[in-house]
Amino acid sequence: MAFRRRSPGTARRRIPGRVSLLVAVGAATLSVGLSIGVAIAPASTPADIARATGTGTVPVSSQQFPDGRQLSLAVAPGAQRTLAFPREGRVTAMTCVAGGELASGSSAVSVNDEALILLATGQPLWRDLSVGDKGPDVSALQAELARLGHDIVVDGTLGRGSLSAVRVLAKGLGHQSAEWQTVPADLFVWLPAPAVTAVSCDAQVGDQVTVGDPLATLTRAVASASVQGIPAEAVPGERVIAVDDATIPVDANGAVVAEESLRILADTPSYRSALGGGQGQAHGQGQQDAGGQDGAVTVSVEFRLAEPVATLVVPPAALYAIERDDACILSGGTPHAVRLIGSQLGKTFVQLAAPATVTRVDLGVRGAPACR
Template sequence: MKARKLWVSSAFALLVLLIGAAAGVMVTIVIAAPSAPPTLAEAERPEWLGVTTQPSDDPRKFDVVVQEGATVALRAPVTGLVTEMRCDQGQVWKSGESTVTIDGTRLLLLHTAIPLWRALTPGTKGADAVAVKGELARLGLAPSSGDALEWRDLDAARTLFAASGVSIDPESLNTDQVIWLPTPEVSPSNCAAVGTPMNAGDVLGETTPTVMVQLGDIPALQAGLRELLIDRVVIPLTDQLTPQDPSGLSAILSTPSYRSALGDGTGPVTLTATLRLVEPVNVVALPPSAVTLDPTSGACVATPSGTATVSVVSSALGQTLVLFTEQELPDRVRIDGPRQCV
């Protein structure tokens, strides 16, 4: 029966075409596809996005240059018996302090650009006099200007020595009271034991190999203390991005990355390191379209209550991580950011 109805319908359509053709009339049969049900229609783009936070330590990848320095001998300035030696593991010798006595006499640790090689008296000129004044200035003792040592500088040196229990000649700065340091701070090793007889010039100890780490160009970063990560070695940094403990840099020398990059060479080597926040911050991940960057007032987003200021932490992989500068977080933000930040 269905086949008969289909044959009749087809015959009727053919008949209409033939009649139309005979009458010179063009007939077009249009077969329309059924419309898609509402559930299959394209979903509308949402206007708002809910706000949720996630912790982020803002990791940044940087190239760092690592250079291992040479070991420097720390020498006794006088002949005598070592009667005190502070050289425990992890000990740091700092310029302006005293950690060694010979024959019961305290000696001052002093860093200068060049080792002191003669007694300095008021009026003495030369690179050694300038070096002493440079270290006095670094230690906050306000030396005189110029290239000659003055009474004012000798008074400042006397103050420095006295603070560590070291007495000096009132009219000169003598080399027999000073242990020269190649840097303002050193980590000593292989030190002479208490009771060891020393001649002037003998080795009291030596510095551990110094390691210099230089970061490449650093863009603006989210505020907060950071640390440097190389393989599994973590180096805490100051707010100036310098090592809090320079002696800790020696741990880099044992990392697989350093050994692999160094090979049979002597350095320096370039490594990839991660610079990250010590304390993670709570950030919100948003599509880039939700964040408006204003050259004068910074970045902002649109919220139900108006425009909110944000700080962009990072942007990658199709999302922008922002930190809300206001205490309370909005429950949602508009997917299309405001035209401008007010």
């Protein structure tokens, strides 16, 4: 092939201006297009998500599941509770304050310069007790002394050890000459619970009081209480409610039935808040019904299992053949029947229908064999 050499004087052929402009515009368009393409192209799926939605296996973990639910507790208030003076005389000291706590084993008032002892016994002390006396009042005294840390046996018979424990308790509250041979019943102010809150203090220093006069007014008692709206899918098992710092057992229908439990509920801040009328500082959990203080009030509680159940935590993609609360999982190609317990934030809590060791589950469950 022959090549024609351009003579030195020959002018180089110029590309028309319009063509140059089109080339420039095309290059710019291509650049912008590439940029947009990079911007809108889908990012690669993270490895964890790809695994959870595709095939392969993922590890499972064990977790205690309490099946906790925020529900409403309907509470029917009972009678107003008061503390009464057990002896007559003149009030010589008073540390009770409205809204303050009155605790068993302490003192909040003195009569004739003797400190009266607050004591939460299952049965009020109604008689002086001597060594050898027996009965439920003795057992109640011993049980509370033991709860307060005294080393005694709760056997329902007042022995030297029980009498000594009463003396130690009294001396700790200022009774330096407490060498009684009997337990004086009029030394003790009965409390309905180990710690109660005074709505008001009904005596002051200088008052002359008699037996039975009011010392302090407490929060109203609780006549009855029951959880409302228990869901049908709640995990079976013994249940409790959590109210503030108290954990209270309920029966199969969600009712608080034990007298001690009702007393504990009566002294929770949430119940006091629900009652209103200055009977406790608001905690934002109690609400009073339109029926007023004589009607039921509602308190927000956590309704949960008394003992959490052990579960396996699996991704939803690992479940198949789901029928109501039953499902299957696959582990190393082996099917296992499970019961669905609950779910939370993309995790499913299950229990194995039969004992087995499962540490990983398969995600490719299409066409997996039946598990039951």
